[in-house]
Amino acid sequence: MHAVHRLFKYRKSLSTTVYKARGQRVKRCELCRLSLSHCICHLTPKAVSNAGFLLLMYDTEVMKPSNTGRLIADLIPDTFAFLWSRTVPNLALLDVIKDKQWQPFVVFPEQYVDSERQVVTEKVICHPDKRPLFIMLDGSWREARKMFRKSPYLSQLPVVSFTPEKRQGEQISSRYQIRSAANDTQLATAEVAARILDMAGEADNAQLLDLWFDVFSYQYQKSVCQTNKGDPQAIENLQSFVRQRSSF
Numbered sequence: 001m002h003a004v005h006r007l008f009k010y011r012k013s014l015s016t017t018v019y020k021a022r023g024q025r026v027k028r029c030e031l032c033r034l035s036l037s038h039c040i041c042h043l044t045p046k047a048v049s050n051a052g053f054l055l056l057m058y059d060t061e062v063m064k065p066s067n068t069g070r071l072i073a074d075l076i077p078d079t080f081a082f083l084w085s086r087t088v089p090n091l092a093l094l095d096v097i098k099d100k101q102w103q104p105f106v107v108f109p110e111q112y113v114d115s116e117r118q119v120v121t122e123k124v125i126c127h128p129d130k131r132p133l134f135i136m137l138d139g140s141w142r143e144a145r146k147m148f149r150k151s152p153y154l155s156q157l158p159v160v161s162f163t164p165e166k167r168q169g170e171q172i173s174s175r176y177q178i179r180s181a182a183n184d185t186q187l188a189t190a191e192v193a194a195r196i197l198d199m200a201g202e203a204d205n206a207q208l209l210d211l212w213f214d215v216f217s218y219q220y221q222k223s224v225c226q227t228n229k230g231d232p233q234a235i236e237n238l239q240s241f242v243r244q245r246s247s248f
């Protein structure tokens with residue numbers, strides 16, 4: 001069990017009513033949250049990473065089977081997950097941010113950040129004694145903006161941002177067909193994390209997370225019987241990448 005699994009259990013224990021996710025009658029795997037017949041747990045790859053992630057999750061986000069922050073925790077050993085609260089500061093969360101081994105960054109689009117704040121848009125460079133900790137605001141876009149504006153403990157931290165349109169002159173569009181976004185350059189949390197790993201010099205892990213995301217996306221769509229826009233080769237692609245990587 002990782003941090004998101006534990007947070008899911010905790011959040012579930014707080015609910016007095018059953019959380020009504022889409023397809024609520026489906027019997028789901030408690031870990032990957034896909035229907036039991038489409039469970040992907042046995043395929044979960046592992047990464048070794050210098051980076052850590054802290055997922056700040058908006059209320060019921062952790063309950064949603066379509067959440068992709070969980071995919072980051074599947075791969076990256078040092079992933080923390082907390083429920084966001086506007087009013088009650090979470091001491092465990094503050095402890096992680098203050099931990100001297102980490103150099104924390106908030107991941108957020110540059111165009112919504114005040115001009116006086118430090119924004120990293122190219123390579124992420126850390127102090128030699130520290131490891132990067134990427135704080136992801138996990139929720140809908142509206143919820144993420146609210147968390148960004150209303151979390152005083154994040155306001156002093158530098159921001160890491162990438163501009164989809166500018167990356168290598170090509171447009172990145174989301175492969176996240178599960179939720180409808182305002183536009184197709186709006187990426188899922190796991191897709192954003194992959195771009196950030198790339199900026200932190202971990203291209204292999206970025207690719208692994210992308211491939212893992214594709215597996216999840218394809219199986220998810222298969223399990224809900226919607227028109228599957230995912231990649232039918234996703235599992236094969238992941239497995240061949242993992243095989244190649246382990247042969248080095």
Ligand SMILES: [Zn+2]
Nearest residue numbers: 029032039041
């Ligand atoms: Zn599973």
